Amino acid sequence: AVQSWDVVNEVFDDNGNLRNSFWLQTLGQTYIADAFRYARAADPDARLCINDYNVEGINAKSTAMYNLVQTLRSQGVPVDCVGFQAHLAAQYGFPGQVQQNVQRFADLGVQVRFTELDVRIVLPADSAEISTQNAYYTSVVNACLAVTACAGITIWGFTDKYSWVPDTFSGQGQALIYDTNYQPKPAYAAVHNALAGSTGDTTPPSTPTNLTAAGVTSNSVNLSWTASTDNIAVTGYEVFRNGSLLSTVSGPSTTVSGLTPSTAYQFAVRARDAAGNTSGNSNTVSVTTLPGGGGGGCSASAGVQSQWGNGYVIQPVTVTNTGTAPITAWTVAFTLPAGHTITGFWNAVVTVNGSSVTAKNMSYNGSLAPNASTSFGFQASRPNGNTSVPSGYACTSP
Template sequence: MPVRTLPLPRPRHPRRAFGAAAVTALTALAAATLLPTGRAGAADTSLRSLAEAKGIYFGTAITQGDLNNPALTAVAGSQFGMLTPGNEMKWDTTEPSRGSFNFAPADRLVSFAQANSMKLRGHTLVWHSQLPSWVSSLPTTQVKAAMENHITNEVTHYKGKLYAWDVVNEPFNEDGSFRTDAFYNAMGSGFVADALRTARAADPDAKLYLNDYNIEGQNAKSDAMYNLVKTLKSQGVPLDGVGFQAHFIAGQVPSTFKANLQRFTALGVNVAITELDDRIQLPATTASLAQQANDYAGVVNTCLAVSGCVGITQWGVGDADSWIPGTFPGYGAATLYDATYRPKPAYAATATALGAGTSPSPTPGASCKVTSSVNAWNTGLTEDITLTNTGSTTINGWSLGFTLPAGQTVTSSWNASLTPATGQISAANLSYNGTLAPGASTSFGFQASHTGNTSLPTLFSLNGAPCTTA
């Protein structure tokens, strides 16, 4: 278990880090034929399909604001099979004042999930954080009724639409004692059983979970969760699983992770990785990205090796929408996708762990083709690139990723916006050339300085999907 001098902080609202540091290296990508519409192009290559073939799910968490980001939604809708609303089902959104419910924000995410054939995980019904002040201000004699009413109304509203609920979230302190929040102060530890029974009565078919962080390895906190689960099961309280958030630091996945999951499944509950990310000290390096790839693969392999591990959810889609940089200064790059939603080495490692080929060809089912040419002189060069939509669906907005050879630095560009100037480049359309009908092409280019290497760029990918080159 990683040693932390302070408990892992939890943000009131996951913060976005749109200025995340550019990744400095990228290994060969696993096949991921995403079409720009967000549909999976080849049924056997997306993370969701690979995971489902192994009998588990692979999910993500987004917020309603993310629905305005086409690059994010394209990846989310095609690559992930489970959706967790980041904030929209929490108490301060769903019942901001007593008896006044607002499900509209969460409903929008439910609609997105349904449109993309994704399962849904409810998060969360009872939590000490993101709790409106009126709850904490109630007399202790009124808290139980308020909690039961909240659970009943929210679970009933989504009855039949959700796969599972995180009924109680983060009930423990780091030393294994219960948090002294409004619910514990009013009902003692019995609030957990009461919340579970209330949720089961409102939707008998939804899976009911307890969820917490820093319980991935065997320690005082995970012992407390284990003993709670053991007690609840012995009392016949409805409990289907335990969620392990898995907010890891690269290279610090606990060695007791697998054994810990197994001792919980031995109690008769399922386990799930519910909020996975693996943060790196910035700037990311080739070594740290490789370590992150090993960590992600290890989490997948652990889940597959534990009978009763039902799935994995990454918290966020890419580094641009991760909560990590806003909460842990100096850290970031914690997800499978970089700040422009291109797959990172961890993506390739995850896909391989889920059963993808180790050296897949992007040609079958590819939706884009790239041709390029270079004109070089002493210390400079110009590059002309033509992008062709070889798919059957119109592209509305494109981002072409590629790796710029070492020693080359972009100094200017035309017909596209390029960032950053070196390394992993993202070329985005301008206002007049973002639409590409099937078979249509667009051209752009750039001028760059070089230190002797005038090679063409490599590893072209369109909105996260590998392109063929000619």
């Protein structure tokens, strides 16, 4: 007998909206609940699953799916399991809070699974990419092992010889744990050791150095540092403000916003690897934010919510009133890398002129009190293999 069915697959866009599919256009939003009910009638004994990609970490898309599953189950719709496809890429950061995300779905009473795992790399592969690939496979296995309701991991293919990746992502490949000659790769050992409970890696990353602060405003600062190294791979950095953990980022730079004008802060960072080993703290950098000013002013900072070979979602782009007086409108300008095209946007009116982009407030989010903030987002396409994202966000207000 069939143990489980993938009943509803890939129903969300990366911004968390339902995909404008044939099913949605023809049957409306109830098609998802109807599909599960029809599936239960056809097979009363099988587990019925919903499955999607870019939902491994906590982001707008995974939260939309979480809310959907929670709502459907509260209505008695037979959603029994949730699948996280986990098509990952070594050149992008490991998704944030994977274990926590999987656990929150499990807490809804569903079985959870990683259903299509692979970790592609840009070719030709180098040792750093292979180390990162090993770390990503290890992290997924460990996340599943840590959640009681995680029933298993399916790797999306057996050998690199027949992987779907090269035909879909130009210049990328070697995503699986067996090579084209059916020989186990280092990624195989990474998966094996994680499943075997090997204590293996106990070596911490090197300590980040040369932490510096730049671009200080009344409520934000840009931090950067020299990247750490690790015997396997560094998977992220923990940012500390005044001795308390503030955030975790994937690369050696970040923008800290939401600070108070005319206030002194101290920042430090440390590195973390896939095994949970942490480095020593970096040097401490002291920052005093600028005065708030006598009138309106604003700042803009952006985060990458998710990205894939030929596209990405930037969300949130946070707009903050950095002045001491209310503002009634704002404009954010930034630059698109060559070959990139905006394919969708929300919570702003966006105008594109060549590589220059201007985003203006909507009627409902232009008014901001001092220190208040709002946000918008956008999705863009880019050439395959291009890993750059927009930069140079600048905010102005009347």
